[in-house]
Structure formats: structure tokens, C-alpha cells
Amino acid sequence: MTIHILQKEALTPDIKKQVHDLFKVLNADINQRDIEEVLSQGNEFICACCWEDEKLVGMASLATYKVISGYKGMVEDVVVSEAFRGKGLGRKLMERLLVEGQKLQLSEILLFSGHHRKPAIALYQSLGFNLKDSGLYTLKL
Amino acid sequence: MTIHILQKEALTPDIKKQVHDLFKVLNADINQRDIEEVLSQGNEFICACCWEDEKLVGMASLATYKVISGYKGMVEDVVVSEAFRGKGLGRKLMERLLVEGQKLQLSEILLFSGHHRKPAIALYQSLGFNLKDSGLYTLKL
Numbered sequence: 001m002t003i004h005i006l007q008k009e010a011l012t013p014d015i016k017k018q019v020h021d022l023f024k025v026l027n028a029d030i031n032q033r034d035i036e037e038v039l040s041q042g043n044e045f046i047c048a049c050c051w052e053d054e055k056l057v058g059m060a061s062l063a064t065y066k067v068i069s070g071y072k073g074m075v076e077d078v079v080v081s082e083a084f085r086g087k088g089l090g091r092k093l094m095e096r097l098l099v100e101g102q103k104l105q106l107s108e109i110l111l112f113s114g115h116h117r118k119p120a121i122a123l124y125q126s127l128g129f130n131l132k133d134s135g136l137y138t139l140k141l
Numbered sequence: 142m143t144i145h146i147l148q149k150e151a152l153t154p155d156i157k158k159q160v161h162d163l164f165k166v167l168n169a170d171i172n173q174r175d176i177e178e179v180l181s182q183g184n185e186f187i188c189a190c191c192w193e194d195e196k197l198v199g200m201a202s203l204a205t206y207k208v209i210s211g212y213k214g215m216v217e218d219v220v221v222s223e224a225f226r227g228k229g230l231g232r233k234l235m236e237r238l239l240v241e242g243q244k245l246q247l248s249e250i251l252l253f254s255g256h257h258r259k260p261a262i263a264l265y266q267s268l269g270f271n272l273k274d275s276g277l278y279t280l281k282l
Binding site: 019023026027030031032033035037038041044045047061063064065066067068069070071072074076077098101102105106107108109110111112113114115116121124125127128129130131132133134135136137138139140141 | 178207253269
């Protein structure tokens with residue numbers, strides 16, 4: 001099992017399909033942005049991928065943005081293939097994103113997680129994330 | 142009273158100082174990123190500013206990022222000068238950010254707000270924002 005950061009130059013039709021298919025495990029209904037377009041942002045977007053025998057079995061993304069209050073990273077789209085859960089892959093992916101966030105000298109990393117997702121929340125808290133006394137509000141355009 | 146989008150080319154030492162001082166009303170303790178550096182990101186960052194007699198009396202920012210699950214905007218650093226509250230400036234700033242988000246064809250706009258900030262939450266909900274059943278977790282680096 002290896003974890004590395006997905007590079008735009010490494011994309012092949014097969015890898016693009018694997019990213020697309022794995023994302024569907026997380027959310028089959030969403031209109032996915034093309035991974036090539038997303039990776040075209042350069043250092044502002046990092047996708048950590050976990051491979052097992054050339055099969056993509058997990059991924060997690062870190063999108064960054066700079067505002068007056070800091071240089072922040074938002075963790076998004078964390079998913080592990082069903083057959084590979086319970087092996088600590090989610091933790092390894094998150095740990096890799098934290099290393100990348102430190103390299104970028106982010107001031108803060110954010111994420112949001114459904115209140116019912118107890119194992120994910122336990123993982124995030126064990127990595128040092130703290131629940132903020134704030135609600136997350138969204139507006140679909 | 143006029144609202145416009147702050148442009149990097151329009152920055153003067155006076156405007157930079159006004160941005161810095163107004164942000165302090167929101168949070169006096171935070172280590173602010175330089176507004177010139179933040180605006181250097183181009184279209185990825187939008188700061189709506191409200192001016193009254195050449196005085197900056199309110200501002201609100203929209204930082205954007207692209208991930209597989211969408212092209213998203215995060216509202217950050219919304220502040221109105223104390224003497225100008227209760228006049229609907231927060232709403233006008235937010236409405237302007239929503240227009241900019243539509244122009245960029247964002248799929249979704251996110252924000253988080255402290256549970257105790259009742260007037261702000263009422264404003265966001267009246268603009269169509271919905272509370273998600275998710276917690277926001279942060280890790281300071």
C-alpha cells in the first residue's frame with residue numbers, strides 16, 4: 001500500500017476513471033468536477049491517493065485559500081473503498097494532508113463532518129482537530 | 142454609501158490601513174495576512190467593500206476553491222464598523238458576494254457562523270443559506 005500526491009502529469013484515462021469511480025462511493029449523485037481541471041490549480045489543491053496493486057483504494061483532498069484571517073486549508077472528499085475500511089487508510093491519508101499543509105505553512109486546516117459520522121469524527125479528533133462552536137451554512141447556486 | 146469589489150490596483154497605503162483597522166474590529170488578536178498578498182490571487186478571492194465618505198465601513202470576503210465535489214466559495218471575514226450596524230450593510234455586502242459567486246458559476250457557497258450570533262444567522266438564512274447537519278472542525282498549525 002502506498003500513498004502519494006496525485007500529479008496532473010501522472011493522469012491517465014485509467015487513473016481518471018478510478019478517481020471518478022471511487023468518488024462515486026462517497027457520493028453517487030454529485031456532478032463531479034473533472035480531476036484534470038481540479039489539478040490544474042497547481043499547489044492550491046492537493047489530492048492524496050492510496051494505491052494497492054495499482055488500484056486506487058482511498059483518497060482525500062486539501063484545497064487551500066488565502067484570506068485576511070489566514071492561509072487556510074479545507075479538507076474535502078475523503079473516501080476509502082469499502083473493502084479497505086478499518087485498516088487505518090483514512091488516518092494515513094489525513095496524516096499526509098497535514099504534512100502537506102505544514103509544508104505550505106497553512107495557518108489552519110478546516111473540515112466539516114456530519115454529526116452522525118462517529119468513526120470519522122473520532123479520527124479527526126485524534127489528529128488534533130477540535131469542534132468549533134459554529135454552524136456550517138450552505139447555499140447551492 | 143457605495144459597495145464595490147476591492148482591486149489590487151486600487152490599493153493605497155491609506156486603504157490598506159483602513160482594511161487592517163476594520164479587520165481589527167472583527168478580531169484584534171489574529172495575525173492578519175497582508176491584503177495586497179491576498180488580492181494577488183486574482184479572481185480566486187473577492188473582497189466586497191462598503192464605503193461612506195471615503196471611509197471603509199464594512200467588508201466581506203469570498204474565497205473560492207475547486208475540488209472534485211464542486212467549485213465552492215467560502216465566505217470569510219464579514220465585518221461592519223460598529224457605528225454603521227443596523228443599516229443593512231451586512232446584507233448588501235452578502236448580496237454582492239452572491240452576485241459575484243453566480244458570475245463565477247460556483248456550485249455552492251459556504252460559511253460558518255458562531256451559534257450565538259443570532260442576527261448574523263438570521264441574515265444568512267434570509268439569503269437562502271441552510272444549516273448543514275455537520276460540525277466544523279479546525280486544527281491550528
